[in-house]
Amino acid sequence: MGTTVFERRRPDDAVVDHALSGARRGVFWLEDVERPQHPPVRGTVRTDLAVVGGGYAGLWTAVRARERDPDRRVLLLEAARIGWAASGRNGGFCAASLTHGRENGRRRWPGEIDRLDELGMRNLGEIEETVARYDMDVDWERTGEMHVATEPHQVEWMREEGHFLDQEAVRAEVHSPTYLAGSWNPAACAMVHPGKLAVELARVAAELGVEIHEGSRVTGISGRGTQTLAIDGGGRVVADHVALATNVFPSLLRRNRLMTVPVYDHVLMTEPLTAAQLSAIGWRNRQGIADSANQFHYYRLTADGRILFGGYDAIYHFGGRVRAAYEDRPESFRRLAAHFFATFPQLEGLQFSHRWAGAIDTCSRFCAFFGLARAGRVAYAAGFTGLGVSATRFAADVMLDRLSGLETERTEFEMVRTRPIPFPPEPAAAIGINLVRASMDRADHNEGRRNLFLKTLDAVGMGFDS
Template sequence: MSTTVFDRRPPSAGAVADALSTTQPAVFWLDDVERPRHPSLRGEVRADLAVVGGGYAGLWTAVRAKERDPERRVVLVEAAGIGWAASGRNGGFCEASITHGRENGVTRWPKEIDRLERLGAENLDDIEATVGRYGMDVDFERTGALSVATEPHQVEWLREEEGFLDTDAVRAEVDSPTYLAGAWDKRSNALVHPAKLALELARVAAELGVEIFEHSPVRGLEGTHPVSVRTEHGRVLARDVVLATNVFPSLLKRNRLMTVPVYDYVLMTEPLDAEQLAGIGWSHRQGLSDSANQFHYYRLTAGNRILFGGYDAVYHYGGRVRSRYEDRPETYRTLAEHFFTTFPQLEGLRFTHRWAGAIDTCTRFCAYYGTAREGRVAYAAGFTGLGVGATRFAADVMLDLLEGAPTERTELEMVRRRPLPFPPEPAAAIGINLTRRSLDRADRHGGRRDVLLRTLDALGLGFDS
């Protein structure tokens, strides 16, 4: 059987067991902040705009709505707490791409790709400007992204990229014996503290006049003029509504099969000391990922911990979001093994936190958009792991759609066309898991895609990380 470098160079079982022995099942980012409380919604309130969802998509929408029109009354309702789900659990990679990478965009919208790339770059610049304008404490670092090759066939993929680094050059940036080459895009990515970003967006929104209600799950939408957003103990009567519920079941029946939850798993190390940091280099603090289909992503925190995640994305039959799916010992063990294969010089370092979260995956691997209820309800979902940056772009798209006048954003084919839905069960689970196995085989056979992957590529459903 063909292997990857992680099979060929496994660390000792004892080192892995020791590193995991003191790990707690908790989200480091959420442990690292104090979370202000907002009231729950009781009774009836009226608004010009109601936003459903207190993650990045909803928070950016609330902020952008007030920036566009300070007199607009905006109410945001969140089922649990601000940023508790994907927005507080991700790796903190704030990427410029709004198409899940240029290759995905070229495949789907070749005539628009240059415009999409420009809009994505402008969006990231605008995020950086917003952080500065409001003095947002989010550990923002514009470090760029370093993609690395750990197998010979991946070297040829990276050779076509700008910022190509050969073996010596990439190991001078970050010293891992698994690295054969790399490509460093210095402007396409920033790093942030995910939970701080959510909480600071909420702070800014509140200071701009947005009314935020937590622990107010929405049970349904009723009517059109106005739209009634019904919660457990109250309702918002609003002229316009934005749905920013992402991975959770849509309040619109038409969108129930548009996304599936895929669970992603993460480890966080204890802080590295000066000697450990010197042993790996990484002085430019880039966001890192390898080039496999089943890829790892990793980065340094402001306190010099290493977040290491990815690889083992898991779909559970039925497509439900459940907390019990978050504790998966075999996946954390795999991640720990791969970590020490990547950085054998860090043996002895321990992991302090392990956690997981559900990614809202759609069949084109980047967000889709639309309206309902005679144009009074707008939505976006399906960010597929790149929502930290793309949610701000989505907020502007949704506000444009509600305002009704064509803009450069709303005229995009990417915005006007919906992706194909996922099939119902059991077809969804069968198809997703067969695809995952095929991607693993491709990684082990020089990147060669089998009949299933080539068929999905031809149908516009293929995934390439």
């Protein structure tokens, strides 16, 4: 196999050691915002709609429910704190795509992709309008996302995406010796502060009349008509309808237990750059950036001039559990740091202030799936696979349409009406997922050529080319 640019340009170990020496385990976004506390459920509470999950999917569902029907009683239940999981740990890329990129959607739903892309852009615009209408302090920047080619075989991929930038043009945008070409659509993505977005959505929800409860883990759901939610600690919620937005955590519905797996993503955050350091990399247009390998990096500037650098390693742990112990993986952070300085050698000497990881709710089609249960009383959406910052708002409206028995354009898409292929139980899940990861790494080292295993997954609808 060949090498990638990150191996050819690997910095000295001393550079990596110095950069990580002050990095502490902690999520920068959640430390950079004040999070009001909400009380747990006590006793038995009655409501029209119970929303389970205090991440973006649950928060958007609560907000949209009250916007659509101000008289509806809405209660939101969160097991821990608002936005503490994936919604507070991501890169803050609020991308328009509902299908994890046009190519993923085109392969699966060729007759729908153009309209899905249109609705994705409209959804992004509606998020921007919501931010403005409620004066939400979320560091919103509609800068777009620039994809970059770092290997010769990826250059043609950039041409196919449109908005093509040749080597001179892409390096004029951001000064990295690894860039060979790029593609940049300034309208199709916004940068946002993930922690602030979660907190502000909770603020808006509360101001609209949503009752929010933290520390209220739902342990079970029962009932033929009206649904009863059992809360850890003895509380109960009785609801006419329920929206499940638990994503990476085990579903309360048995039918969904094998539909998602948790895959751990790793992130580094630098100290604020000096004026000289910022000048050395350019980046005046502040767009988000992602490179184009199967194992890709994503990175962006923060409002206070830091660089978030994440991705590449996507780690699945046997058993598919979500555990805090899985968040500290030194070899992944060292690899990220080395790749950072391969990308920006002119920043040698810069240190990282934070390191963290979080679990992504991956499904086999790599974008959200939807459904109804309990005779239409319970709706769910999950499987966003790391691209849920904007897609969760679309999912909220899908769930609310379905719970209201409405047939809308959203609910008629094949994407919405069908479910992905479930993952196999252990040990087959771990074997298969790790074989996929190894095969994708091999493809990255072999000019993008996919082996027979990946081609077979493509053929049965479980393949993914980032």
